Amino acid sequence: MSTASTEAAEPRDARDTGEARSADRSVSGAEIVFDDVTKTYPGQTAPAVDSLSLTIPAGQVVMFVGPSGCGKTTSLKMINRLHEPTSGTITIDGEDIRSKDETELRRHIGYVIQGGSLFPHMSVRDNIALVPRLLGWDKKRVASRVDELLDLVGLSPERYRDRYPRELSGGQQQRVGVARGLAADPPVLLMDEPFGAVDPITRQRLQDELMSIQEELQKTIVCVTHDIDEAIKLGDRILILQEGANIAQYDTPANILAAPANSFVEDFVGSDSSLKQLALMRVSELDLHDAVTARVGDDGAEAARAARSARQGGVIVLDDKRRPAAWVGLREAERVGTLRASSRDLEVVDHRATLNDALDSMLAASHGGVLVTGRRDEFLGVLEFDTVTEHIQTLTREARTGESDEYAITPSEDELQDSSVEDDTGSGSKHGSEDDADPSRGEQA
Amino acid sequence: MWEFVSERWQDIAYRAFQHTSLVVQALVLATVIAIAVALLVTRVKALEPVANAISAIGLTIPSFALLGLLLPLVGIGTLPSVLLVTFYATLPILRNAVVGLMGVSPLLMESAQGMGMSAFGRFLRVQLPLAWPVIMAGLRTSAQMSMGVAAIAAYALGPGLGQYIFTGLTQIGGQNAVPYAVVGTVGIIILALLLDAILLLVSRLTTSKGIRA
Numbered sequence: 227m228s229t230a231s232t233e234a235a236e237p238r239d240a241r242d243t244g245e246a247r248s249a250d251r252s253v254s255g256a257e258i259v260f261d262d263v264t265k266t267y268p269g270q271t272a273p274a275v276d277s278l279s280l281t282i283p284a285g286q287v288v289m290f291v292g293p294s295g296c297g298k299t300t301s302l303k304m305i306n307r308l309h310e311p312t313s314g315t316i317t318i319d320g321e322d323i324r325s326k327d328e329t330e331l332r333r334h335i336g337y338v339i340q341g342g343s344l345f346p347h348m349s350v351r352d353n354i355a356l357v358p359r360l361l362g363w364d365k366k367r368v369a370s371r372v373d374e375l376l377d378l379v380g381l382s383p384e385r386y387r388d389r390y391p392r393e394l395s396g397g398q399q400q401r402v403g404v405a406r407g408l409a410a411d412p413p414v415l416l417m418d419e420p421f422g423a424v425d426p427i428t429r430q431r432l433q434d435e436l437m438s439i440q441e442e443l444q445k446t447i448v449c450v451t452h453d454i455d456e457a458i459k460l461g462d463r464i465l466i467l468q469e470g471a472n473i474a475q476y477d478t479p480a481n482i483l484a485a486p487a488n489s490f491v492e493d494f495v496g497s498d499s500s501l502k503q504l505a506l507m508r509v510s511e512l513d514l515h516d517a518v519t520a521r522v523g524d525d526g527a528e529a530a531r532a533a534r535s536a537r538q539g540g541v542i543v544l545d546d547k548r549r550p551a552a553w554v555g556l557r558e559a560e561r562v563g564t565l566r567a568s569s570r571d572l573e574v575v576d577h578r579a580t581l582n583d584a585l586d587s588m589l590a591a592s593h594g595g596v597l598v599t600g601r602r603d604e605f606l607g608v609l610e611f612d613t614v615t616e617h618i619q620t621l622t623r624e625a626r627t628g629e630s631d632e633y634a635i636t637p638s639e640d641e642l643q644d645s646s647v648e649d650d651t652g653s654g655s656k657h658g659s660e661d662d663a664d665p666s667r668g669e670q671a
Numbered sequence: 672m673w674e675f676v677s678e679r680w681q682d683i684a685y686r687a688f689q690h691t692s693l694v695v696q697a698l699v700l701a702t703v704i705a706i707a708v709a710l711l712v713t714r715v716k717a718l719e720p721v722a723n724a725i726s727a728i729g730l731t732i733p734s735f736a737l738l739g740l741l742l743p744l745v746g747i748g749t750l751p752s753v754l755l756v757t758f759y760a761t762l763p764i765l766r767n768a769v770v771g772l773m774g775v776s777p778l779l780m781e782s783a784q785g786m787g788m789s790a791f792g793r794f795l796r797v798q799l800p801l802a803w804p805v806i807m808a809g810l811r812t813s814a815q816m817s818m819g820v821a822a823i824a825a826y827a828l829g830p831g832l833g834q835y836i837f838t839g840l841t842q843i844g845g846q847n848a849v850p851y852a853v854v855g856t857v858g859i860i861i862l863a864l865l866l867d868a869i870l871l872l873v874s875r876l877t878t879s880k881g882i883r884a
Contacts, residue, residue, distance in 0.1 A: 306785055333787035343782040347800045347879035357786055390881030406786075416785075 253285030255446030256319035256413035258305060263314035265300055274300045276470035277314065281633055284319075284413075285444040289461035291451055291494070297471030298450045302416055305448060306335045318414060333357055336415035336445070341423040342403025344391040350376070350402050351387040357410045375405035378439060397428035404436065408443070417449040421456065430583070433459055438578060454495055458483065459505045459580060463633065466491050476635035479506050487636045504582040504618070509575055509598050512617050514607025517542045522551050522567055526559040533559070540593065543567065548604045550574055550597045574599055577606055581614055588614075675850040683832075683854060690831030691862055693824070694760075694817045697753055701760035701817075702810060708761075709768035710794065719769065726766040734759060734823045742827055752821065752829025759820045760813045767809025771802030800879055807874035814870055818863040822855070832858045 259282070265275040275297040282288045290298040303309040304316060307328045316323050323331055344353050351372050358368045373383040379401040391399055400421060407415050420436075421429040437460060440447060451457055457464045458479045466474040466482070468490055475487040483502055486492040496502065519542045520529040529541045533556055543552035543565045552568035559565065573587045574597045587596045588611055595610040676683065712718045734755060741751040775798045783793045825833025832855045839852030875883065 303785075308781065308785055329787045329789050331787070332785055337782065337785035339778065339782055339785070343776075343778055345779060345783070345797055345801075347881045349881065356788075360787055360792075390879075392881060 253444040254411070254413055255285040255444055257284040258282040258414065258446060258448065259317045260301070261315045261317070263301075263304065263311045263316060265297070265304060265309060266312045273312070273470055275304070275311075276472060278471045278473070280465065280473070280476065280635070282446060282448060283462075283633055284446050286462040287440060287447040287449065287460055289449050289451055289457035289464045290467060291454055291457045291464060292467035292471075292474075293469075293494075294452065296467040296469050298465075298467050299418060301467075301471050302418055302448055302450045305414070305416055306332050306337060333360055333410060334412050334414075336407035336409075336412040337418075338403050338407035338415065338420050339418045340420065341396070342391075342399040342401075342406075342420075344399055344402055344406070346391050348390075349387070350381075350389050350391070350394070353391070353402060354406045354409050356406065361410055371409065375408060376402075378408070379405045380435060381405075395428075396424045397432060400424055400428075400432055401435070404432075404439070408439075408445075413446060415445045415447045417447065419450055419452070422451075429456075434576070434578060436460065455502065455505060458502055466494060473635050476633070478634075481634065504585065505580045507581045507617065508577070509579050509581065509584050509609055510577040512581075512609060512613050514598055515595070515610055515613070517608045519544050519605065520565055522546070522565060524565050526554070526562045526565050529565060530556045530559040541565070542597065542605065542608070544605055550599065550603075550605050553593060553597060572597060574603075575609070576600075581618075584609055585611075585614060672850050672853070675847060676854060679854075683835075683858065686830070686832050686834065687858055687862055690818075690821055690833070690859065691866065693749075693752060693756060693821050693829065693831055694814065694862075694866065697756035697760050697817055697821075698810065698814055700753075700757045701764055701813060702806075704757070705761050705764035705768050705809075706799075706806065708765055709772050712769050713772045719773075722765060722769055726762045729758070729762045734820050735826070738823055738827055747827045749829055751827045752824030752831075755824055755827075755829075756817050756821050760817045763813040763816065764806065764809040767812075768802065768806050771805030771809075772798055774805065775801045801882065804874065804878050804882060804884070807870070807878065811867055811870045811874070814866050815863050818859050818866065822859055832862070 260278050260280040263275060263278045264273050266273040278297075278301060290302060292298050300309055304311050305318070305323070307323060318335075344350075345356075348356070351369075354372045354375055355368045358371055363371070372387060376383040376386055381398060381401055386394070386398070386402075391402070394402065400423070403420070407417070421432050424432065433456065449457075449460060461479055463476065463478050464482055465476045468474045474494070475482055475491045477487075482491065483495060483506070486495055517540070518529065518533040518536050518538045520526075520532075522543055522545050524543075526541075529543075533539070533541050540553055540555050541559050542550055543554060545551040545567060550572050552566065553572060554562070554565065554568075573590055573593070575584050575587050577598050577600045584596050584598075588594065588609075593608075595608045598606045598609050600606045708722065712722045737758065738751060738755050741754055745751050745754065779797060779801070780793060783797045788796065821829070821831050822833035822836055825831055825837050835851045835855030835858070839848050839850075839855060842848040842851065
């Protein structure tokens with residue numbers, strides 16, 4: 227299944243990296259701006275969201291994280307007006323969201339919640355087609371869109387479109403949930419703990435798939451999670467909230483990890499933040515080593531000679547579709563004569579895998595490196611352990627020097643002091659920096 | 672007995688048809704009323720205990736007594752029969768409709784709202800279809816009960832097989848008393864079983880494959 231999605235959702239050159247994002251790709255997302263938004267629930271004195279000002283740049287993934295009750299979900303649901311702000315305005319693409327009819331607004335905002343929340347009485351097709359049908363698309367367009375989306379999320383349309391949600395695994399349901407959110411091609415996708423209900427391995431795969439989908443589509447994605455690791459992995463930037471949706475820090479994952487704004491962020495991110503950076507980096511961002519390759523059926527001794535002259539310790543055997551089939555040492559290659567596919571599972575990672583995943587595989591492998599594959603599982607090169615450690619050191623140095631970020635909101639420590647420690651009790655606390663730090667105003671000035 | 676039935680075959684068939692017709696029409700009416708009330712109850716949470724109390728107490732009123740109360744108000748004939756059967760038919764459906772509609776996950780309802788479905792669309796295309804199997808279960812209980820209640824309606828000169836039972840009772844000791852009562856009773860049982868089978872089929876056909884047990 228992940229193979230299918232790789233093929234369907236991989237329009238890019240395998241070497242293209244996340245850094246080039248939004249530079250060369252057309253952004254289909256829209257900018258979302260919170261301007262002094264406050265939400266007080268009836269019967270409560272402390273606001274759930276207290277004068278939140280924030281700019282979510284078009285085409286980026288912004289993760290809302292924070293302890294439970296910090297107002298992250300409320301903030302998210304105000305974007306599609308499931309909750310109405312008590313005061314303040316929210317604009318999407320410069321347009322006040324209250325200027326439109328609320329059902330009309332929602333049909334143009336994708337909404338994905340935990341477990342996919344598929345309607346159990348509707349087939350996969352009907353679930354995905356729901357919003358397009360509400361928008362009055364004709365039958366043909368709806369049908370082709372359903373198949374297109376199933377392909378995008380790595381589910382074969384022929385096999386899955388007529389199934390009912392209960393006939394799908396949790397991961398598949400979640401994929402359909404994402405497809406449903408994207409059905410009408412909305413510029414904005416809201417996700418509320420989208421991968422909370424699946425097991426860790428499936429979650430990791432779904433996250434990878436979401437990232438590759440996002441590389442292609444460049445939507446504005448706002449995603450609520452309580453999992454800081456998920457935020458670091460998926461987010462272009464992360465919004466860390468304290469009680470009352472007060473911004474503790476709003477910045478890129480790298481900057482948050484390298485320079486937490488205050489002790490609250492530090493505690494929230496955790497002490498092993500340099501290790502967490504591994505989840506930020508993709509295998510594709512690193513230089514891969516070329517390796518001596520041979521085909522299945524080639525002469526082992528000859529391949530070993532070629533490897534020796536290239537000062538390589540092994541030979542990578544590829545099958546007829548250039549997929550890695552075996553990774554043999556020189557002695558073994560000489561001994562076996564004809565090279566064959568290995569019966570053991572190879573330690574292979576996708577070029578989009580995180581360094582975290584790659585290191586995992588290295589530990590399991592005995593080669594001090596891991597094979598990297600690209601589109602359609604074709605062999606790209608070998609990622610070596612030393613390359614990874616060097617890269618981590620470089621990035622850490624860069625982040626420490628602190629590149630400035632136009633959208634970043636980093637209140638100083640003393641501004642947050644009163645609320646940073648007792649995040650569950652200090653409900654009345656309010657920090658006064660939003661007005662100065664309001665990025666949209668700053669930009670206009 | 673055989674002679675009794677074959678002599679009156681046409682009359683029995685006609686009464687059986689009337690009996691079923693009365694029950695089915697009352698059921699349709701009851702279903703609409705029950706779902707409408709249940710919808711109101713799910714919107715106004717304070718009404719839920721009230722609705723539950725009505726369904727519980729309503730079922731304890733003896734049907735014979737209720738018919739007696741209806742007669743001075745609406746006279747005799749078909750009208751009191753329909754009112755009587757509808758009243759009892761509504762109660763089990765109402766109870767199940769409240770349970771069914773309330774049982775739809777709030778997460779799904781919010782999901783539907785977040786996707787831009789209107790309030791009516793959410794009810795018609797999400798809440799009602801998901802509650803449908805539970806409502807149909809109530810409908811089947813209701814159908815069984817209504818078959819019996821409809822027999823009482825004959826007391827007010829309503830249509831149906833109830834007439835046979837009453838005839839049998841009034842002629843007690845007479846030659847045909849037992850056949851009358853037996854034909855009426857067995858006939859109603861057969862009709863009830865048939866209707867239940869049909870409703871089971873309808874329930875399966877109208878319930879989405881995705882939520883069928």
